[in-house]
Amino acid sequence: MSAGPTLVVIGAGPRGTGVIERIAANAAELYGDRPLDIHLVDPYPPGGGRIWRQDQSPLLWMNSMAEDVTMFTDDTVPLDGPVRPGPALHTWAADVREGRTVIRTDPEILAEVHALGGQDFPSRRLQSAYLRWVYERTLAALPPGITVHEHTGHALSVSGPRDGRQRVRIQGRAEPLDADLVVLTVGHLDAEPDAGQQELAAFAARHGLVHLPPDFTADTDLTALPAGEPVLVRGFGLAFIDLMVLLTEGRGGRYEDGVYVPSGKEPVLYVGSRRGVPYHSKIGYSWEGERPPLPRHFGADQADEILDRPGPPDFRRDLWPLVAKELGHAHYHRLLTAHPERTAVDLSDFEEKYAVAAPGSPELAALVASAVPDPADRLDLDALDRPLDGVRHASYDSLQDGLRAYITADLERRHDPRRSPDLAVFLGLLSVYGQLTRFGDIGERWHGFFSYLASGPPGPRLRQLLALSRAGVVRFLGAGMTVEADEEHGVFRARGTTVPGASTEARALVEARLPDPSLRTTRSRLLRGLYEDGAAGTATGLLSVDPADGRILDREGRPHPRRFALGPYTTARSSGAFTRPRTGGPAFGQNDATARTALAFLRDLSCRDHVTA
Known part of the structure; x- marks a missing residue:
């Protein structure tokens, strides 16, 4: 008799944890006490994965207050499986502080946990500790017959027939894993530069300039950006906030009573974007009273x-x-x-x-x-x-005053x-x-x-931005920012619509945004291979999946019976792998649908194998 089916989950961050949590929640109803092996594949530690890993700067924060972060379902989540409640981040921190929950982590992170309040913005490495605890709790909730095996490495490919077992190749492992089902929860992806970025990179190489393409700021080598020199920054979202932090406090600067005290190691950041303003501040108060009945007009x-x-x-x-x-x-x-x-x-x-x-x-x-x-x-x-539409300033100095007033x-x-x-x-x-x-x-x-x-930055970050602006470390370029390669002078040149006729030049350009989640440009061998194997991609390069349960669609619109995908690189992308309590959590509902479809398939497969044996 077979030892049981095998499920491979590729991606051990919060989305992968969420799928396994839903397997644990639904197993009693849909799978019983049958054996099942789950293989979890990721080069980063389970729980946090790459984005929320512990090994990153303590200066990098979440952009949500602790009371607005949970990995657990509640009765507002649309799902067919059972609700399995659990603590939001701030409640978990209180449980740790008061001894009701014990965690294993570094002393510095434990000190952060003990000091965390509900309206504080935790560091990402603190969130990593919460996610690791959720992952361990999820494993403990699995039935005795379900076992999770962890594999450290990149999944390189998935192959196999539609009606047969799949083979998952893993970096550093000689033999592939055989799988009855595969679920991709790989999160955000690295990408190859598009044609425009390649041209800028080639221009930078010809003239000895610095060009940093779209990337995850926490993983970017910023040492090439010299102190005191102007740097053009295209993008004013959360990637810019991370860049701002790492190039100021990360280089020894500090804030005293709302004033930035430079270390002398900072570059001067000239920042602009299509809108020309930072993302709106995260709201800094809690909800009180009656909530609006939602949905009402779009349900x-x-x-x-x-x-x-x-x-x-x-x-x-x-x-x-x-x-x-x-x-x-x-x-x-x-x-x-x-x-x-x-x-x-x-x-x-x-x-x-x-x-x-x-x-x-x-x-x-x-x-x-x-x-x-x-x-x-x-x-x-x-x-x-578009708050700067139609707004014009006579000079960059005037724009600085105007943007500070806006922020x-x-x-x-x-x-x-x-x-x-x-x-x-x-x-x-x-x-x-x-x-x-x-x-x-x-x-x-x-x-x-x-x-x-x-999904804007915490209020304290924008107050720091104001201090940096007053100190001259950050300069605003306004809306409609474009960058040209000036071959004659060997510099990058930025222009915008807010200060007509003005331009700014620099020998360094940073594209402060995430890589495009496109199958056409991804560096993921895994996803490129799926696309070459017949998986459908959209006009913008997203992986096509069935919105009902996340099964990967082929170019004829047929769902693959043994391959699933969830996350921002798919057509069913949601607002995040975790969410604010009692707000529906679309990702949680997607996780539940995928887990239930997978369990039903594996149960039927196990029954057939049992009869055959």
Whole structure:
């Protein structure tokens, strides 16, 4: 008789842990006490994986407060399997501090855990300790017949017939692993430079310049950026924040009473982007009172109706109006319930009229104007998204003052509970994300907008940015940033739309953004091999998967019965492998669907093997 089926999970970060947690939760119902071997493959330690590994600078933080981070399901998560609750990060830290939970970690990290409060922004290496504990707890929850085997190394390829066992080759291992099922949870990917980046790299090589392409900032060698020299930085999101930290505090600088004291080892960072502003500050207060009922205008019924239409949906035409309506609903519901003194209509009357008004219509604009007297209390998604559109400054010096005023105002608003409709919009964004995962590749506009509005840096980081700006270590370039290679002078030259006619030159350029998650440019031999083996990719290069359970699709749209993929490189990309408690957690629902499909397949396979034997 067979010893039992084999499942290989490639990727041991939080997504891989989440899949195994769902296997543990669903095994009693779907698999019983049958034997199963799970092989977990990753070059980095299980739990944190690459991004959340312990071995990184203690200066690098999460961009979420501790109370907003959990790896556990609750009754808001749409899943067919059982809920298995567990502590959010801040509760876990309190359990460790008070002796209810014991962890094995370095003394420095243990000290961080003991000092952690709910509204603190933990370091990523502290998060690694939490994720490791979740992983170990998950292993302990598996039934006795299910065993996990860890393999340190990169998975190089997956091969095998659709109706037979798969073979997984692992770096450093002579013999491949035989698998009945394979689940890819490989997370963010490295990529080869695209044509534009290759041209910039070649230009830099010709002229002895420094060009750092898109990369994970924690893994980038920054030693080539010299002290005191100008560096052009293209990108103003979280990769820039990491870069800013490592090139300032990471080089010995410090903050005293809100003033930056340089070490003398810092370069001068000239930063710009398409928007020309940093991501909005993370909201700095907790939710109180009634939550807006979500979804209301963009739920499963509306998604079903769009999916039933012929042809692929267009994001701007078909989806964005519903997104905008849902976010408006969240905003105004909160304003009318928590701050009614700033409105001129009661909730039921407003919501009745709001429900029938077309998104973007004059009727909707008139309704909002009559109900909300102060324009500062109205939701303007276009202004939020592109705050520098139409803004012009006569000089870069004027722009510095203008951007500092903008960042200061954003910080004040995002830390003011009187502006709590902003937090309601954040909850609306999470709700919308849960629906959009069903539509496959909808382009980058949504993901960029979500990250800019909902996944910005901690407030303290933006206060540091202001201090660096006042110290002259960071200089703002504004919106519409472009970079050209000036062959005549042998320099990179940056221009933007906010200061017309002005330019800035430097001998170093950093692309402060993550690599593109594309099958066409990925450095992953594993994913390139799957694509060459017939897996489908979208126009933007994402791996096509069945939104119902994550099975990899071929170019004819057929789900592979033995191969699954979850994560940001797939068409079912979600907002993150972990989430804020009680906000639905789309990734958790995806993990559950994949685990249940896999367990049912492996159970049936085990039964057939038993009969055959």
